[in-house]
Amino acid sequence: MALSKVWVFAETDENGSLTTLSKELLTKARDLGDTVEAFYAGDGNDIAESAGAFGATAVHATGPIEGQLLGAPVGAALAAAAEGVDLLLGGTSYDARDAFAVASVKLDKPVISNTTAIDLDGDAVVTTVPVFGGEKLVKTKFTAGGPMLCLVRPKSYEASESGGGAASVSSVDVPGDAPSATVLATHVEEREGPQLDSAPIVVSGGRGLGDPAKFEEYIEALGKKLGAATGATRAIVDAGWVPYNKQVGQTGKVVKPDVYIAAGISGATQHLVGMKGSKNIIAINKDPEAPIFSVADLGIVGDVHKVLPALIEALNAKG
Amino acid sequence: MALNVVVCVKQIPDPADPGALDADFTLKRDVKLILDESDSYGVEMALQLVDTAGGGEVTLVSMAPNGEVSGLRTALAMGAAKGVLVSDDALAGSGALETAKTLAAAIGKAGDYDLVISGVESSDGYTGVVPQMLAAQLGHPMVSFAKSVEVSDGKIKVARQTETGSQDVEAPTPCVVSVTAGVVEPRYPSFKGIMAAKSKPVDTLALGDLGIDGGNVGWAGAGQEITAVEDAPARQAGEIVEDDGEGFQKIVAKLEELKVI
Numbered sequence: 001m002a003l004s005k006v007w008v009f010a011e012t013d014e015n016g017s018l019t020t021l022s023k024e025l026l027t028k029a030r031d032l033g034d035t036v037e038a039f040y041a042g043d044g045n046d047i048a049e050s051a052g053a054f055g056a057t058a059v060h061a062t063g064p065i066e067g068q069l070l071g072a073p074v075g076a077a078l079a080a081a082a083e084g085v086d087l088l089l090g091g092t093s094y095d096a097r098d099a100f101a102v103a104s105v106k107l108d109k110p111v112i113s114n115t116t117a118i119d120l121d122g123d124a125v126v127t128t129v130p131v132f133g134g135e136k137l138v139k140t141k142f143t144a145g146g147p148m149l150c151l152v153r154p155k156s157y158e159a160s161e162s163g164g165g166a167a168s169v170s171s172v173d174v175p176g177d178a179p180s181a182t183v184l185a186t187h188v189e190e191r192e193g194p195q196l197d198s199a200p201i202v203v204s205g206g207r208g209l210g211d212p213a214k215f216e217e218y219i220e221a222l223g224k225k226l227g228a229a230t231g232a233t234r235a236i237v238d239a240g241w242v243p244y245n246k247q248v249g250q251t252g253k254v255v256k257p258d259v260y261i262a263a264g265i266s267g268a269t270q271h272l273v274g275m276k277g278s279k280n281i282i283a284i285n286k287d288p289e290a291p292i293f294s295v296a297d298l299g300i301v302g303d304v305h306k307v308l309p310a311l312i313e314a315l316n317a318k319g
Numbered sequence: 320m321a322l323n324v325v326v327c328v329k330q331i332p333d334p335a336d337p338g339a340l341d342a343d344f345t346l347k348r349d350v351k352l353i354l355d356e357s358d359s360y361g362v363e364m365a366l367q368l369v370d371t372a373g374g375g376e377v378t379l380v381s382m383a384p385n386g387e388v389s390g391l392r393t394a395l396a397m398g399a400a401k402g403v404l405v406s407d408d409a410l411a412g413s414g415a416l417e418t419a420k421t422l423a424a425a426i427g428k429a430g431d432y433d434l435v436i437s438g439v440e441s442s443d444g445y446t447g448v449v450p451q452m453l454a455a456q457l458g459h460p461m462v463s464f465a466k467s468v469e470v471s472d473g474k475i476k477v478a479r480q481t482e483t484g485s486q487d488v489e490a491p492t493p494c495v496v497s498v499t500a501g502v503v504e505p506r507y508p509s510f511k512g513i514m515a516a517k518s519k520p521v522d523t524l525a526l527g528d529l530g531i532d533g534g535n536v537g538w539a540g541a542g543q544e545i546t547a548v549e550d551a552p553a554r555q556a557g558e559i560v561e562d563d564g565e566g567f568q569k570i571v572a573k574l575e576e577l578k579v580i
Contacts, residue, residue, distance in 0.1 A: 069461075069462065069486070069490075071451055072460065072461065094482060097448050101449075101450075102451060102454075109542060110415070112543060113447055114445060130551060131338075131346075132338050135551055136548050137548065138344065139548070140545050141543065141544050143543055179454075180460055181462050181477075181490035182488065183488055184486075184487040184489055185486065185487040187484040188483050188484040189483065201579055226574075238500060238501030239501075245484075251440070282570055282573060284562075288559070293559050296557045296559065297558070298557055300562050300570065301562060303562070306562065307566050308567075311567040311571065315580065318571075
């Protein structure tokens with residue numbers, strides 16, 4: 001039995017377009033609820049068409065939140081507006097986590113985070129959350145009634161359009177008493193070339209590279225040759241070798257490319273959960289016991305400093 | 320000007336050991352617990368901020384079964400002054416919201432503070448929502464996912480991680496801030512620190528001491544129920560070969576087979 005009303009916490013990227021994750025959630029919401037609507041922290045007219053195309057019939061919008069960190073005011077607005085909503089779906093993004101946490105406190109309802117699947121079992125909503133680096137799947141049922149709050153990981157579902165027209169737009173109040181933080185400036189990091197979230201090939205490097213210069217010399221060079229996006233483990237992001245926007249893993253991006261090449265990556269749980277959904281995985285690591293080999297379709301037990309230059313040379317020779 | 324900082328720390332089973340589940344499907348926690356590495360960054364950040372302020376102290380707040388303090392001792396050895404631990408059988412099964420309610424009540428027992436710091440998410444439960452819930456529960460402003468933190472004149476200034484870059488955020492104290500891993504380099508406890516930690520005070524409280532009804536936390540208050548734990552579908556075993564100098568050819572062949580070159 002479907003739920004009667006499902007809301008999706010819609011988000012937009014730096015260009016103001018509905019994010020892929022929001023489209024995935026709207027698509028899934030159509031399976032779960034008779035009525036699918038979006039909630040948006042911004043001008044609802046900006047997403048009325050795109051949200052409508054993925055199945056939302058209405059957009060409930062706060063209007064632009066200027067100069068304030070979104071979480072507290074938007075979470076309070078979401079909680080106040082969500083009466084009668086059975087299920088609230090958000091992505092595991094920074095702002096959605098903030099807003100859902102605040103809404104959870106205001107509504108006194110739990111939020112289930114890091115969900116990779118949502119199923120209906122009769123009237124019950126059952127979530128799937130991977131634990132132990134994705135080795136086990138925990139099924140959890142909401143038992144406190146609606147609104148149920150659920151944060152879903154990227155790429156759990158594939159987005160598909162519903163053919164729906166533009167959604168109607170209505171405004172929701174933002175309670176003025178939320179303790180808030182002031183945003184003084186926003187910085188957008190330049191992103192060039194193939195993007196991690198969408199590239200069909202990803203080449204990633206880890207600590208096994210030995211030093212930061214090798215990331216440029218091997219990983220970027222191989223990425224360029226293959227037209228691939230380049231990624232990194234948390235270890236070398238934390239070490240400052242590459243910017244955070246290249247991080248693949250639990251606290252970084254989730255990727256599911258056709259081909260994932262892991263070079264000098266041992267395969268910590270933190271990294272595996274971000275890439276083990278890739279269709280084909282090629283790993284190069286000198287330690288035969290490295291966990292990365294447990295998910296590799298092709299594993300080369302060897303020194304990345306020998307294998308990668310030879311590989312790049314061979315690819316160059318092929319033109 | 321003195322700065323008093325509360326740091327929320329979680330004590331977890333060592334992630335390097337194979338994890339095990341209890342009969343109720345929750346993580347087996349009656350094993351030796353250690354300080355979650357994700358929280359060592361918060362402890363270090365707090366110690367540095369207090370140092371910069373030229374006075375004040377760091378108080379740890381934690382929630383763990385069986386009066387467990389070994390992870391707290393690690394953070395005390397790093398330089399925290401004291402700890403407040405909430406330990407009560409009724410907390411088993413608590414979700415993020417019940418955890419935040421409990422920590423908020425415990426922070427109320429930690430004395431005056433300017434700042435509450437936590438990691439962005441624990442290494443085991445990784446919900447990534449407890450710090451923001453804590454702020455809402457305490458009625459403080461929150462700044463999540465901080466990559467750097469400065470305190471001056473009753474305000475904090477934070478560079479906050481976003482999907483597309485970062486934001487410069489400011490908030491008045493007292494407030495709650497969650498710090499990302501790698502934000503600072505956590506110090507190793509010195510021998511002197513380890514010895515000193517043994518005699519630093521840890522106040523162990525039960526739910527009754529906090530005025531929390533056991534029926535509102537743990538399994539009773541979680542509003543969710545684990546119905547099953549399944550093995551994830553395993554990937555088919557791949558071909559693993561030792562590099563004999565020609566290993567790169569295997570990769571070339573694989574890329575050709577996949578038609579990407």
